[in-house]
Amino acid sequence: MVTLSRTPSHPHERNPGTPFDLSAVEGALVNRSAIERRAATLPTRRTVKKEWQAAWLLHAITTIDLTTLSGDDTPGTVRRLCAKARQPLRPELMEALGIAGRPIATGAVCVYHEMVPTAVEALKGTGIPVAAVSTGFPAGLNPHALKLKEIEASVAAGAAEIDIVISRHHVLTGNWKALYDEVRDFREACGPAHMKAILAVGELGTLKNVMRASLVCMQAGSDFIKTSTGKESVNATLQNSLVMVRAIREFYEQTGYKVGFKPAGGIRTAKQALDWLILMKEELGEEWMQPHLFRIGASALLNDIERQLEHFAYGRYASMQYQPLG
Numbered sequence: 315m316v317t318l319s320r321t322p323s324h325p326h327e328r329n330p331g332t333p334f335d336l337s338a339v340e341g342a343l344v345n346r347s348a349i350e351r352r353a354a355t356l357p358t359r360r361t362v363k364k365e366w367q368a369a370w371l372l373h374a375i376t377t378i379d380l381t382t383l384s385g386d387d388t389p390g391t392v393r394r395l396c397a398k399a400r401q402p403l404r405p406e407l408m409e410a411l412g413i414a415g416r417p418i419a420t421g422a423v424c425v426y427h428e429m430v431p432t433a434v435e436a437l438k439g440t441g442i443p444v445a446a447v448s449t450g451f452p453a454g455l456n457p458h459a460l461k462l463k464e465i466e467a468s469v470a471a472g473a474a475e476i477d478i479v480i481s482r483h484h485v486l487t488g489n490w491k492a493l494y495d496e497v498r499d500f501r502e503a504c505g506p507a508h509m510k511a512i513l514a515v516g517e518l519g520t521l522k523n524v525m526r527a528s529l530v531c532m533q534a535g536s537d538f539i540k541t542s543t544g545k546e547s548v549n550a551t552l553q554n555s556l557v558m559v560r561a562i563r564e565f566y567e568q569t570g571y572k573v574g575f576k577p578a579g580g581i582r583t584a585k586q587a588l589d590w591l592i593l594m595k596e597e598l599g600e601e602w603m604q605p606h607l608f609r610i611g612a613s614a615l616l617n618d619i620e621r622q623l624e625h626f627a628y629g630r631y632a633s634m635q636y637q638p639l640g
């Protein structure tokens with residue numbers, strides 16, 4: 315597992331007086347049909363089979379922000395999730411895969427603020443960070459001052475990563491400066507915690523808006539940009555992800571700073587996890603496949619990865635009694 319450490323190299327921290335570069339945002343363009351074509355062919359760019367597939371799936375586990383964001387979450391369900399994060403695969407399966415004793419854990423556990431202390435306690439000593447969704451997740455329509463307090467409370471409770479949601483209306487009205495100011499305030503409130511900015515791409519209207527919002531959030535100091543809350547009707551797709559990783563590449567070329575990427579929402583199958591790993595490898599290179607720069611936000615993905623690894627190890631799927639519920 316990787317504990318993200320903040321470096322002071324983000325342009326926003328090196329030069330706190332750096333003005334907001336509106337022209338870089340407004341000048342950003344998206345060629346929609348080229349994005350559609352590329353996204354459609356990405357899954358076929360590489361064949362990841364057998365041992366390679368098993369190795370990629372084991373790697374995918376280390377990038378999962380294992381998530382529960384339900385109204386009926388209880389300390390009990392959060393503790394069970396944390397146990398799964400600490401030991402994502404059954405010992406017999408690890409043995410059958412020839413990796414008995416190898417440390418493997420998910421990238422983080424992601425919960426609502428209320429569940430942060432439970433998760434922090436359950437993960438004590440493991441190095442697995444707790445991520446808290448914040449700022450009026452999922453709609454992001456709470457008063458600004460309350461959002462800042464919510465971030466501060468989660469950091470004080472031990473969350474090392476904060477997943478903020480942006481105000482979609484700033485994007486839909488083209489008020490880029492307001493978005494920049496909002497995200498900068500969030501970044502400041504996060505203090506030592508890593509900040510992931512959730513764009514809720516399914517509510518931004520156009521891919522051009524997705525590109526522009528990505529650039530604004532990165533200028534304002536986001537450590538990661540994340541597609542979705544998982545609650546919108548359209549969540550992570552290869553198309554909107556491609557636009558975001560290209561924004562990350564552009565920002566890196568301009569500033570030398572590496573911002574991470576987190577697709578989230580609706581990623582439930584091992585095959586999808588492989589598609590997103592291929593996207594990262596093809597567009598940004600191997601370093602961006604690592605958990606310090608890549609996370610998959612998912613509540614159910616781990617179940618299918620385990621299932622596929624069982625098939626690899628035993629040549630058949632495990633009987634239902636061994637399948638995790640839910």
Ligand SMILES: O=C[C@H](O)COP(=O)(O)O
Pocket residue numbers: 381383424542543544545578579580581611612613614615
């Ligand atoms: O941030 C993570 C998402 O809320 C998870 O969405 P999901 O339940 O569709 O996997």
